Amino acid sequence: EVQLVESGGGLVKPGGSLRLSCAASGFTFSDYSVNWVRQAPGKGLEWVSSISSTTSYIDYADSVKGRFTISRDNAKNSLYLQMNSLRAEDTAVYYCATPYYYDSSGPDLDYWGQGTLVTVSS
């Protein structure tokens, strides 16, 4: 069974930093790209970033480019998101998500974790 478990969320002041983690199990993590998606309170879903299986391809939404860094450790079956220069508008539940049924080598999403809440407030 595919499982994705996010951690690392919490309360941080504007301008601060936070590192999110996602632990994967139940599939061959190193074969798949992985993504971060966020959802602000009461709002819709927003794709944030994607990293390919071998880290050859990394993409970011314009809203986080230059502030967030995605990375992965295939030996640990883990995905990370380093978030710097955080703003109030970054407040959201952050999900990691991976393809499973169909992988076009783009930012495909099929399975999701339960999410971790990041709150940016003074």
Place this chain on the structure above:
Amino acid sequence: SYELTQPSSVSVSPGQTARITCSGDVLAKKYGRWFQQKPGQAPVLVIYKDSERPSGIPERFSGSRSGTTVTLTISGAQVEDEADYYCYSAADNSGVFGGGTKLTVL
């Protein structure tokens, strides 16, 4: 950047057919997915590759495509299908979500 457009809300009575559309230029060259999200829960995939249904998803959920529009159809909608539904497409360098449709089954 690409955009996907969905209606903000759809309402049906139990047993009726609900249809939710999603339109956007990215769908001319990329497949669409549909996610169901209930309050306080993570999204769940209900359709991928425009019309494929993952294992465990009831047969009343189906998907179709016409040009740059994909449609999610729930045949014989049930009260438990009340949720937010999001379309999604994996463009070359970014992911694109529709704004979401609140389905009311009442």
